[in-house]
């Protein structure tokens with residue numbers, strides 16, 4: 001779990017009624033007494049919610065709680081790099097001069113709406129309407145000559161945590177030696193992948209930002225090196241929208257199949273960042289320099305059909321038949337002689353392997369600098385405080 005999520009989760013734990021300071025209300029008025037009791041009940045109820053309400057709601061609850069108990073925000077604004085406390089401060093401060101009574105009421109109303117919506121689904125609820133549980137973030141299976149690496153964080157749009165990069169590297173290393181003929185990367189749920197998990201930036205060790213950027217550079221280089229060197233046919237089954245690094249690395253895959261619901265988006269400039277995954281080399285080569293620049297510099301989002309027309313995607317399938325058609329195709333391909341496939345891939349990749357490694361090293365090093373820039377820090381802080389979506 002990320003620092004942000006841990007921290008937000010702890011806020012609700014910290015709201016235990018036994019730890020809540022006196023509310024400073026006038027106990028004389030019956031309306032106030034009822035309101036204070038409702039508020040205290042709501043504070044207790046938060047701890048009993050069956051489902052995590054998500055960071056946005058927790059932030060609202062935090063801000064309303066502070067306003068209800070302490071009044072308008074009266075503490076200094078935390079520094080720009082103190083993401084979590086700045087985000088909390090922003091949420092509290094945004095309530096302006098809202099009265100304690102009004103904040104208490106809003107808090108009670110919000111908790112009440114959450115309690116209603118988090119009731120267990122009725123037995124009639126179709127299974128398909130329920131979100132799959134958030135278990136292992138990466139699921140690796142091997143069947144019919146195909147090893148499938150599935151990104152499995154559907155509620156976070158399959159954003160890649162630091163652990164997932166490590167796990168994908170390990171899965172690719174194992175797949176390169178296993179019995180399978182083809183290796184597939186795909187996603188669970190409605191997204192293929194929303195790119196790097198932006199909360200990765202909040203995991204600061206004692207070495208601070210510099211250390212985070214340094215270890216990020218090494219991880220990125222290792223991850224992409226592993227894709228460059230992967231010896232078997234590597235296929236992306238793009239089951240929905242793809243963002244950031246999940247798009248750039250497609251230039252290193254042998255085949256990319258996409259549902260017609262997929263989109264392809266690399267918002268690096270918006271994030272104060274720069275291209276990775278060898279895309280500064282592969283994209284101009286695949287689609288021409290001006291089309292590549294439109295994506296990599298200006299963050300133009302492509303439809304699946306546009307990505308196919310530009311050569312980034314091999315073939316687009318209607319969403320309704322996507323899984324059936326693609327897996328039937330892959331099963332047929334997996335019957336081909338594995339050694340012939342391996343050797344053919346080797347000849348194709350050999351021509352530019354050295355170049356790809358050099359590009360990867362340079363992109364990773366440039367990104368390390370970018371991660372320390374104000375432009376990048378501001379963009380991440382903005383996403384974490386939910387002011388920006390890309």
Ligand SMILES: CCCCC/C=C/C(=O)SCCNC(=O)CCNC(=O)[C@H](O)C(C)(C)COP(=O)(O)OP(=O)(O)OC[C@H]1O[C@@H](n2cnc3c(N)ncnc32)[C@H](O)[C@@H]1OP(=O)(O)O
Pocket residue numbers: 054055056155156157159160165194195196197198199216217219220243244245246267268271276383388389390
């Ligand atoms: C070490 C290697 C480094 C490699 C460098 C890589 C660079 C990149 O990949 S840059 C691209 C980074 N990705 C993004 O900037 C995408 C950010 N996400 C969004 O803009 C949106 O979430 C969305 C467009 C992907 C989806 O929007 P929507 O359909 O409205 O869904 P939500 O925003 O409500 O998302 C649900 C849930 O998932 C969380 N989430 C989604 N993407 C990310 C992400 N990349 N990082 C962290 N969290 C993400 C989102 O915060 C929501 O969480 P809750 O609020 O807790 O429900």
